[in-house]
Amino acid sequence: MAHPNSFGSRQTLKVGDASYTIFRLDALRELSGGNLDRLPFSLKILLENLLRGEDAAFVKKADIETLARWDVKQPVDKEIAFRTAxxxxxxxxxxxxxxxxxxxxxxxxxxxxxxxxxxxxxxxxxxxxxxxxxxxxxxxxxxxxxxxxxxxxxxxxxxxxxxxxxxxxxxxxxxxxxxxxxxxxxxxxxxxxxxxxxxxxxxxxxxxxxxxxxxxxxxxxxxxxxxxxxxxxxxxxxxxxxxxxxxxxxxxxxxxxxxxxxxxxxxxxxxxxxxxxxxxxxxxxxxxxxxxxxxxxxxxxxxxxxxxxxxxxxxxxxxxxxxxxxxxxxxxxxxxxxxxxxxxxxxxxxxxxxxxxxxxxxxxxxxxxxxVVPSLAGPKRPQDRIALTDVKANYGASLKAHREQMAGAKKPDAAVAVMETEGPVHEHPGVPCEWRGQKFDLKDGHVVIAAITSCTNTSNPSVMLAAGLLAQKAVAHGLQSRPWVKTSLAPGSKVVREYFNKAGVQPALDALGFQIVGYGCTTCIGNSGPLPEPISKAIDDGKLTVAAVLSGNRNFEGRVNPQTRFNYLGSPPLVVAYALAGRMDIDFEREPIGVGTSGPVFLREIWPTPQEVEDVVLTSVKREQFQREYADVFAGDAEWQAIAIPTGDRYTWDGASTYVKNPPYFEGMTMTPPGIQPIAGARVLGMFGDSITTDHISPAGSIAEKSPAGEWLLSLGVPKKDFNSYGARRGNHEVMMRGTFANIRLRNELTAGMEGWWTRTTADAQPTSFHAASEGYKAAGTALIIIAGKEYGTGSSRDWAAKGTMLLGVRAVIAESFERIHRSNLVGMGVLPLEFADGATRQSLGLTGFETYTIEGLAEGMTPRATLTVSAKDASGEKRFAVQSRIDTPEELRYYAHGGILHYVLRQLAR
Missing domain, CATH: 3.30.499.10 (Aconitase, domain 3)
Known part of the structure; x- marks a missing residue:
């Protein structure tokens, strides 16, 4: 259909010899009441999107008027339809x-x-x-x-x-x-x-x-x-x-x-x-x-x-x-x-x-x-910033809190980084170890991974070249990375290699063990690879609490490497510094980073000045490097080009594949949507604390041999060395169902004191895996729910955290709050996100997780963000409490009634 152009905004923009049709925002100036110039830039872009996308169906004239008149003093709860380019x-x-x-x-x-x-x-x-x-x-x-x-x-x-x-x-x-x-x-x-x-x-x-x-x-x-x-x-x-x-x-x-x-x-x-x-x-x-x-x-x-x-x-x-x-x-x-x-x-x-x-x-x-001061973040959350001068004290406090937690002295949620400790941390004597011809004692607090990784920082020439300059100075002083540190450099584009070579810093990085290991996410998303066997064994034998330092953006438990309980985020030059120091319990202000050819060397002696960094950026980062590296960006190397390409409009599924499998989402689907179905007699599959991440729900990294997914792969004859990662096997729902709630650091309140993929079906039952429990509940026709604390689903935009939840039979998740993307993903898979109302929590309501739950008020005619009532019954009686539906918009409600967004789209296309 022709664009309505309700506001006369369609005009022509001439740039040089070219002409373009645009939809001018200043056509809305009078409508906005003078508000247009004060509108945040991000909302102006949304407004242009609506203005151009007006179609009287998804985007109506009234939607444009509402956004053009946006007023912080009169907020509106208005749904809009945004079409991306x-x-x-x-x-x-x-x-x-x-x-x-x-x-x-x-x-x-x-x-x-x-x-x-x-x-x-x-x-x-x-x-x-x-x-x-x-x-x-x-x-x-x-x-x-x-x-x-x-x-x-x-x-x-x-x-x-x-x-x-x-x-x-x-x-x-x-x-x-x-x-x-x-x-x-x-x-x-x-x-x-x-x-x-x-x-x-x-x-x-x-x-x-x-x-x-x-x-x-x-x-x-x-x-x-x-x-x-x-x-x-x-x-x-x-x-x-x-x-x-x-x-x-x-x-x-x-x-x-x-x-x-x-x-x-x-x-x-x-x-x-x-x-x-x-x-x-x-x-x-x-x-x-x-x-x-x-x-x-x-x-x-x-x-x-x-x-x-x-x-x-x-x-x-x-x-x-x-x-x-x-x-x-x-x-x-x-x-x-x-x-x-x-x-x-x-x-x-x-x-x-x-x-x-x-x-x-x-x-x-x-x-x-x-x-702003030099900082790290950690040891478990990216928002827990620590000034570099406080890292040693923070590490000691965190180690003490971790030991108390493991000993059962504290509940899991209480072990978030504290700045002060009440007493000395017991020194582990260390475990004798040998790697690459060097002998040493591996101890608590040793840094076993130092990774320059992640687009967060490898896109930034200033911090990358600062790391290179620091490496040059370290090598000139005769310093070396510690032998127990797994060092790696994984740039986010090949342009980095070009300007490193032009600046002449790569040889010094090589000398410290920071050779380029690949161009990709690597350690930042859990692809750090296994630690060397002697170091891995020493960590397990000594039950050591070791650390990783990476220039990434996330350090959630179990994400970086299964063996690094403490993970710190920092700039690329600080990654190199911790590779040289090899430990977290160092005060860089007062202690030398190492001993060079002329004696002790302090970090301040090798830290590059702002002028040094600025000069090398200006002389080393050039336009032609980008043009050269992106000239044939879609071509690939010889191995890529040699891959045989299957043909046909429809894919020929291989039933024996452990990587790519036809998912069951659309089995038995008809043109009639199921509508909003009741949830009654439901049981709790898992009950969790605060800040449960999508990494906890659906890990991306290595597959443990004794995990449900690992045992399934072994049963099909896949050896452990070929497990690859959960992320690589996301095309196979059988792996991913078994990998849901399979993070090795996940703590389920139904199995207090345990970590990993365990749950219970009754208070006195033996622990079983989430997958095995869900299969039993499915056989009995029992619906399932999840109960959690604040910030449920924080972290990656991992749709398998919602897909796996749905495939395990979970119909609803009741939490104190949700992270944005995961809430949307749950709705998109037909799982109902609910928030405790009136400040209630699982603790304040005295929920054990072994009750039987019914959610009242689920029916046709339900509105977005509706208030519903939950009944939880056990042998001691019934508890009733209010929850708010986090189906936030009418469009989301339509998706939910269809069983999910993909079912909705399919039915529209089939009409």
């Missing part, structure tokens, strides 16, 4: 997306439709970055060995993705060995202003996206609207469904001043994460403003935007300004495109300059950048 996938989440699309083709054919109707309508880019593991390290051969193992382990998955390339329209794959999806997005895929032909005219509009990785927000640093969603929501967006959302609150974060000497962008983002977690910004946009923005390089902004999921926000947005244009030129975008970006953003009032009128925000906070 494109979709970004990574392979751990992308493979199950393509599996779902292939299954939907089969299901649509069974419903009488055409299989090829299942096709992305929006451009989709899948970047293979999550599969490479750090098996080999510290040698020149590490890169080739790790890449070889990656192809060997993942050939079947890669064949499947190559089929997807040929079977689906608008679907491109960036092959393995290229980089991390968010860094590739920042350096190449992101456009700021998108163009396409619509009905014979060339339109220009704001670039926007959703991605199946929570750190999709990194692109916010470039002025692009985007955030992470679950795979199921991304699939719906690919198939033309808008993203349903409430008009968000926008929290303004004002920066003033500039970073002091010694502080890095990593220290800044850890400070922001700490502050914003306290501000409680879950489900809100955060927008950065203030003249302090002009002192931050684009890469610094991207680092801050990257960690929006860690501070809980939907986005961490930086508006377009002169620094954005400078970065677009540096990263190889054409002069014509940069000119379009500037002209479009200035025309639309989307270009930030110092001294301009400040937007009006729902709430604000501020930071003087000069107060």
């Amino acid at each position: 494109r979709v970004l996938l990574q392979d751990f989440t992308g493979v199950p997306c393509v599996v779902d699309l292939a299954a939907m083709r089969d299901a649509l054919a069974a419903l009488g439709g055409r299989a090829d109707q299942i096709n992305p309508l929006q451009p989709v880019d899948l970047v293979i970055d999550h599969s490479v593991q750090v098996d080999e390290y510290g040698t020149e051969a590490a890169f080739l060995l790790n890449v070889g193992l990656e192809y060997e382990r993942n050939l079947e998955r890669y064949q499947f993705l190559r089929w997807g390339q040929t079977a689906f329209d608008n679907f491109r794959v960036v092959p393995p060995g290229t980089g991390i999806c968010h860094q590739v997005n920042l350096e190449y895929l992101g456009r700021v202003v998108f163009t396409r032909d619509v009905d014979g005219e060339r339109q220009a509009y704001c670039d926007s996206l959703v991605g199946t990785d929570s750190h999709t927000t990194m692109i916010n640093g470039l002025g692009v609207l985007g955030w992470g969603v679950g795979g199921i929501e991304a699939e719906a967006a690919m198939l033309g469904q808008p993203v349903s959302m409430l008009i968000p609150d926008v929290v303004g974060f004002k920066f003033t001043g500039k970073l002091p000497p010694g502080a890095t962008a990593t220290d800044l983002v850890l400070t922001c994460t700490e502050m914003l977690r306290k501000k409680k910004v879950v489900g809100k946009f955060v927008e950065y403003y203030g003249d302090g923005l002009s002192s931050l390089a684009l890469a610094d902004r991207a680092t801050i935007a990257n960690m929006a999921p860690e501070y809980g926000a939907t986005m961490g947005f930086f508006p377009v300004d002169a620094e954005t244009l400078k970065y677009l030129r540096l990263s190889g975008r054409s002069e014509e495109h940069v000119a379009l970006v500037e002209a479009y953003c200035r025309t639309q009032g989307l270009f930030r300059e110092d001294g301009m009128v400040e937007p009006v925000f729902t709430d604000t906070l501020g930071l003087d950048l000069s107060t």
